Amino acid sequence: MKLKTAALALLLLATPAGAATIDELQSAYDAGNFAQALPEAQALAAKGDVKAMTLLGLMYRKGQGTAADTDTAIIWLSRAAEKKDARAQLALGMIYLDQNDGRYDYAKGEANLRAAAEQGLPDAQFNMGLIAAGSFGNPPDFVNAADWFKKAADQGNVSAEYNLGVLYLEGQGVPKDALRAAALIGQAAEKGNPDAMLDYGVLVFRGEGVQQNEKIGAQWLILSAKRGNVVAQNRAARLYAFGKGVPADPVEALTWNILATKGGRGDAELDSILAKLTDEQKAQAQAKADAFKPLEGK
Template sequence: MSRGVPASMLRGLAVALSLAVAVPAAHAATVAEVTALVEAKQYKEAFAAVKPLADGGDVRAMTMLGNLYRNGQGTEQSSDEARKWFAKAAEAGDAEAQFNYAMLLIDETTGTTDPAASAEWLAKAAGNGNTKAQYNLGLIYSGAYGADPDWPKAIEWFGKAAAAGNPNAQYNLGLVYLDGKGGVRYPVAAAEWFSKAALKGMPEAALEYGVMVLRGEGVEQNMDIGARWLRFAAEHGHPVAQNRLARMYAAGVGVKADPVEGAMWNLLAEKGGRSDSTLDEFMATLTKEQRKDAEKRAADFVAKPVPDFD
């Protein structure tokens, strides 16, 4: 007859089992929960939660961890660690990581750069539908980062990103068509893409589109609408737009002549680094009262915020 298990051991086993049931396993965060922590700017908590997920092979967590290392959020900033985690997620096919990894490879502040490898990763991210990668690939093919220009490819990639709604790509595609890069100018297409970027709030695009409307180039001429777009860009702090608007008010072209308004925009343009000898002559014709009024308006001016297009 075999000996039974001592009663004392059975009691100990029962206690252990009851504790195992009563104390649940530690809660493992999800990527969605980490995203919520990042959005709430609780970066230390986000880092602590996402690190185990990334170590466990979660691709999205790897990308998020790379972002936290790159930005120094919740941990010490480390471009090397950011590269490592972006590279892992990029190899696994994550388009955002492919883009971020590519951009770190051409970021001179991080140390060694590799433009050729960057272009390869941008191409992968662009092929996976990342519009920022498509736009930056367009920049590379237009001669950025020391590359030789390839305008047909620049137009191709700017076009993909522009069609997907990227305002930077829309603006740059407009410039390519306006300047005739690649051999042929397309003012109608340039105006179309400038208008799309302008409607998203880009001051540079608003300026270019406004000028085209004023000239009737690629679009029907309309002095009132053109002046409105110039004002939009000027109100958002664009010194070239401020200069052009000053000229219009000084000469009464496209708008009703207003010396004080013209002087105000000229003062703001000068402050932004856009001097104009013709407007210097105009300023000399102002009365002391007009000059004082213009200076006060310029001093009180606060540029409207520009949307973040990056």
């Protein structure tokens, strides 16, 4: 009789046939199969699964498999955050820190973000660094910002690596150290961060914190430009216009100048120089600019 009771208890604890597990839900979500993930998340969240609550909140926030509904997202994310789920705390914090949203609440946002950061979540640590650096109009505390960026960078957060490198470059919150700055910014550039590519290209071009090499510096600048960085596009235009690090190429110069100007980075000097190109060269450059699509990935 006792054996039968134990067996019955095990049956009651088992997952019902056809019901998704949290691993199956996560797999569907990661694969972008939101039509499948949404009902699975709803079912598991209703049973108190914290990870499912977080995923359900994210889907409502982002409109994945359902219409975007921030109020419902907040309900589910709050339930998960109360149970100390770091991903939910991060997502909830970012909702309250969104200044373009009518739900902006700095105190709630910072508190949730800090809770996630203190649990070691690198994205939360990076955003705490942004807060400390004065991103929300608060007085900057660069020592604190550097500390948060370092914690995130030590876990491989690319944006934190770049920002920490900039602090070392400028001597804000940390001692000025061109070598350390170049190493961190270079790491972020290698991982595909377009802003880091731009800055690393400048450092290499000038030989600041790293061996000078105009050719390699130009390659990094052009790589950043190809990923849509408007400042880098202006720099690329100048490189091709004046033959610095690359062979002079007026059509390439005009192409990048058109793109940079379109992005809000006009250059009167280049406009004057490139106005002398032939109609055929101008047409070639315009066609290349019209066909431009930013590269993605590393």
